[in-house]
Amino acid sequence: MGHGAWRNVVFYAVLVLTFQVLLFTAVEAKVYIDITSPSAKKLPIAIYDLQGAQGKEIADIIRDDLTFTGLFICIDKASYIEPISQKFNQQNWKPLGIEAVVKGTMTAAQGLSVDIAVYDVFEGKEMLSKQYQSSKDLLRQLAHNISNDIYKVFTNQTGMFRTKIAFVAEDDREKGIYVMDWDGQRVRKLGLKGSLVLAPHWSADGTKIVYSSERGRQWGIYLLDFGKMTERRIFASKGTNMAGSFLPTGDAITLSSTKDGTPDIYVLSLKDETMKKLTFTQGIEVSPAVSPDGSQIAFVSDRGGSPQIYMMRADGSDIRRVTFEGSYNTSPAWSPAGDRIVFSCRRGKNQICIVKPDGSALVQLTESGNNEDPSFSPEGRYITFSSDRDGTKGIYIMRANGETQKKVSPPGLRSNAPTWSPN
Amino acid sequence: MKVRSLMVVSAVLFIIAFGLVSCQKKAVIQPDPGQQQQQQKDLTQQKDQEKVTEKQLDGKVDSVNVMDKGAQYAESKESMFSDILFDYDKYDVHEKYKQTLQSVSTWMSKNTAARLSLEGHCDERGTNEYNLALGDRRAKAVKDYLVSLGVASGRIDVISFGEEKPVCREQTEDCWSKNRRAHFTVLVKVGK
Numbered sequence: 211m212g213h214g215a216w217r218n219v220v221f222y223a224v225l226v227l228t229f230q231v232l233l234f235t236a237v238e239a240k241v242y243i244d245i246t247s248p249s250a251k252k253l254p255i256a257i258y259d260l261q262g263a264q265g266k267e268i269a270d271i272i273r274d275d276l277t278f279t280g281l282f283i284c285i286d287k288a289s290y291i292e293p294i295s296q297k298f299n300q301q302n303w304k305p306l307g308i309e310a311v312v313k314g315t316m317t318a319a320q321g322l323s324v325d326i327a328v329y330d331v332f333e334g335k336e337m338l339s340k341q342y343q344s345s346k347d348l349l350r351q352l353a354h355n356i357s358n359d360i361y362k363v364f365t366n367q368t369g370m371f372r373t374k375i376a377f378v379a380e381d382d383r384e385k386g387i388y389v390m391d392w393d394g395q396r397v398r399k400l401g402l403k404g405s406l407v408l409a410p411h412w413s414a415d416g417t418k419i420v421y422s423s424e425r426g427r428q429w430g431i432y433l434l435d436f437g438k439m440t441e442r443r444i445f446a447s448k449g450t451n452m453a454g455s456f457l458p459t460g461d462a463i464t465l466s467s468t469k470d471g472t473p474d475i476y477v478l479s480l481k482d483e484t485m486k487k488l489t490f491t492q493g494i495e496v497s498p499a500v501s502p503d504g505s506q507i508a509f510v511s512d513r514g515g516s517p518q519i520y521m522m523r524a525d526g527s528d529i530r531r532v533t534f535e536g537s538y539n540t541s542p543a544w545s546p547a548g549d550r551i552v553f554s555c556r557r558g559k560n561q562i563c564i565v566k567p568d569g570s571a572l573v574q575l576t577e578s579g580n581n582e583d584p585s586f587s588p589e590g591r592y593i594t595f596s597s598d599r600d601g602t603k604g605i606y607i608m609r610a611n612g613e614t615q616k617k618v619s620p621p622g623l624r625s626n627a628p629t630w631s632p633n
Numbered sequence: 634m635k636v637r638s639l640m641v642v643s644a645v646l647f648i649i650a651f652g653l654v655s656c657q658k659k660a661v662i663q664p665d666p667g668q669q670q671q672q673q674k675d676l677t678q679q680k681d682q683e684k685v686t687e688k689q690l691d692g693k694v695d696s697v698n699v700m701d702k703g704a705q706y707a708e709s710k711e712s713m714f715s716d717i718l719f720d721y722d723k724y725d726v727h728e729k730y731k732q733t734l735q736s737v738s739t740w741m742s743k744n745t746a747a748r749l750s751l752e753g754h755c756d757e758r759g760t761n762e763y764n765l766a767l768g769d770r771r772a773k774a775v776k777d778y779l780v781s782l783g784v785a786s787g788r789i790d791v792i793s794f795g796e797e798k799p800v801c802r803e804q805t806e807d808c809w810s811k812n813r814r815a816h817f818t819v820l821v822k823v824g825k
Contacts, residue, residue, distance in 0.1 A: 325680070344685035352685040385797075400694050406797045408761060427750065427792050429765075436688065440695045450769040450793045452762050466766065468791075472773070473766040494766040510763055516722070517763050538722070540760040554760050582760045627761065 242364040243281045252283040253364060255310040258294045260324065262316035264349060268324065271353035275371045280609055300334035312360065321345045326356055328363060337363050350395055370587045373633065375594050376410040376419055377605050379625035387421060394618030402441065409583060409627035413456045416633045420453040420463050431465055445478055454498035464498035464507060475509055488526030499542045508542040508551050519553055521567060532569045541583055545590045552584040552593055562595050575612035585629040596626035716814040717775050724770035726778055738782035748820040751776050753793040756809035761795060768793030775815040
């Protein structure tokens with residue numbers, strides 16, 4: 211073979227390789243549902259009741275999870291042609307317009323064992339085949355894990371189906387911190403002393419919360435460590451002390467305290483308990499919320515004559531006003547990407563509003579009842595908040611664009627101040 | 634020569650094209666790079682497995698801090714002074730309460746052992762945290778006025794309950810106005 215011929219071979223090989231790399235990249239990036247597209251078409255998915263004793267229960271949880279996202283439409287099983295035991299065949303699904311199929315079996319002996327297979331109808335291929343095992347009491351968590359995997363397959367994003375919501379609730383006139391799954395299931399009361407309690411705030415790693423509580427006529431700030439299941443008072447003084455959010459580093463929190471007279475904002479180090487004062491007015495400065503990157507703090511101030519959302523750098527400099535519409539804007543919380551601030555806006559009654567940090571693109575998301583205390587889910591697609599729209603204050607969730615508002619806290623349990631766990 | 638080289642090219646193309654198909658297959662089946670175990674499935678019949686666990690959140694939380702020692706002052710049964718009421722969202726003390734506050738000041742100067750706790754309250758319409766701050770400012774405004782009348786600052790404690798302890802729960806202006814208040818509680822010394 212001559213020199214020229216070899217050069218040809220190398221040329222063709224490089225050409226084809228390049229083509230292959232391009233194609234490979236394109237295929238790998240295949241995303242069935244582009245969650246960033248506002249008008250994304252819902253993906254029609256068939257989810258069988260799993261074979262086995264609690265198979266329907268698990269399938270129902272997965273259906274509820276995926277339906278709530280607004281990205282999937284679960285097709286009723288009455289239309290399925292293929293028996294669950296029969297091998298997956300794309301021809302059985304194409305005429306129905308179904309694009310994905312989930313089959314599975316479960317056994318419950320010592321613990322739960324679930325086998326799941328997910329198929330792409332268009333490609334005619336298996337996309338996920340996985341076995342899940344858990345103890346019997348973790349059936350819901352197991353189902354949520356399956357939802358997370360299915361969600362990941364189709365969106366290439368991490369699901370939030372295992373997250374929790376911490377909130378404040380009242381039974382027998384006694385307030386306490388509660389934790390429930392994001393879908394309102396498995397409500398647990400943490401065994402804290404009865405007293406007045408304000409909103410809990412999660413650390414970025416989800417292992418701790420801080421909150422304010424009034425005990426013995428004093429407002430203290432408490433830190434609850436879920437690892438040790440212990441509660442420790444980290445700050446108290448005469449007057450009113452209210453916990454704000456953690457810094458992303460986890461070694462400090464923001465708070466509002468009247469220790470020097472009027473409510474001002476401070477950063478409290480959890481390492482050496484030193485405090486740095488960030489605001490210096492004679493008015494009200496409350497509800498500090500640190501941006502996800504730690505560089506900015508959104509807060510509420512009445513320095514302009516009415517409570518409005520303001521923003522400053524984390525060192526207290528460069529204070530600017532964010533909200534101008536309306537005379538009562540409070541309770542700011544950041545989106546995980548740091549591109550939005552959600553807050554409570556008064557429009558007759560209190561509503562949930564969302565705005566860009568520069569004050570533009572203001573949108574009102576709720577309409578009925580009083581709606582307060584908004585908090586984003588960790589991937590930023592959902593918001594939890596409290597509402598009294600059905601007569602009793604309860605915890606609601608909705609998509610970040612205001613769609614699909616639904617109550618998740620138990621009926622009759624007076625509850626408010628929800629915050630979504632980071633993981 | 635030429636034919637041979639063409640054959641080589643074809644062979645390379647074929648191999649690469651075959652690789653392309655298998656790559657494409659892998660990419661579609663496993664969009665999640667974390668599930669690489671699954672690639673071995675066909676070879677070993679080993680399925681990707683996950684043990685589902687949960688960190689226990691149940692159980693009682695222990696309070697590490699010992700609570701402050703029992704209050705050295707007890708609240709007297711009834712308040713002997715009427716509430717100071719405030720306008721919606723406001724924390725300045727109305728002229729009409731100056732006489733009430735004068736009598737509080739006089740009483741304090743005659744009862745030198747007594748202490749006052751001033752509770753700030755709000756109506757339910759605000760949001761919790763802002764209401765707590767507003768309640769604090771209301772109680773503080775009353776305290777400042779009493780201090781200006783000569784009551785020692787150290788004899789007056791301020792605490793806010795925001796909207797947490799309403800005197801009524803109707804959603805009427807009449808009820809709301811009663812809740813926007815600074816409430817006096819006289820603390821009587823009970824010893825250690």
